[in-house]
Amino acid sequence: MTKEEATAKSESRWYEGKFPQEIVEFQLYEDKLCMPLQLYQEAVEKVLGRPVYTHEYKTPERLIAEYEAIKSADGCQLQQGHEMA
Secondary structure, eight states: OOHHHHHHHHHTTTTTTOOHHHHHHHHTTOSSOOSOHHHHHHHHHHHHTSOOOGGGGGOHHHHHHHHHHHHHHSHHHHHHTGGGO
């Protein structure tokens, strides 16, 4: 995704009305931020169930591995968004 595409995606406010897991499912795998950092941080913290510090975004592969472990261990609840509401 180019910088311009990421800006357009952010300006569309695609994240509004989404469950935290839906936000993480998209943004965690995207190298350009497509939403306000504060809202992304809140979503990641809810999904991972812990505080996430800004330096952790420098190594997204660790966050991805953690998210995928949670998703595989409890995939049904994450997909349905029960714990995200």
